[in-house]
Amino acid sequence: MFKDENRRNGDKDSLLEQLNALKQEDETLYNILAVDVWALAKTMDEFQPGFWSAFMKNRDLALKRFIDEVMRSKPVDVKRPPYLR
Numbered sequence: 509m510f511k512d513e514n515r516r517n518g519d520k521d522s523l524l525e526q527l528n529a530l531k532q533e534d535e536t537l538y539n540i541l542a543v544d545v546w547a548l549a550k551t552m553d554e555f556q557p558g559f560w561s562a563f564m565k566n567r568d569l570a571l572k573r574f575i576d577e578v579m580r581s582k583p584v585d586v587k588r589p590p591y592l593r
Contacts, residue, residue, distance in 0.1 A: 549563065
């Protein structure tokens with residue numbers, strides 16, 4: 509009985525270690541991508557002044573369109589409060 513419990517605890521610890529490693533790898537990848545985007549934007553802004561500003565305006569419009577589309581296609585759950593629908 510103790511042997512099974514110890515094995516389950518070991519499996520749980522191993523799983524938690526794997527999850528933590530994946531979280532760390534995900535954060536590292538996110539940071540690398542952030543640096544890549546920053547470098548690209550800085551370089552493009554040097555070659556074409558105002559690039560970053562135009563990019564952010566386009567990104568804002570695209571995000572608003574995406575959110576509108578998701579909201580239109582999302583089924584309405586009348587049990588949820590109106591601000592969460």
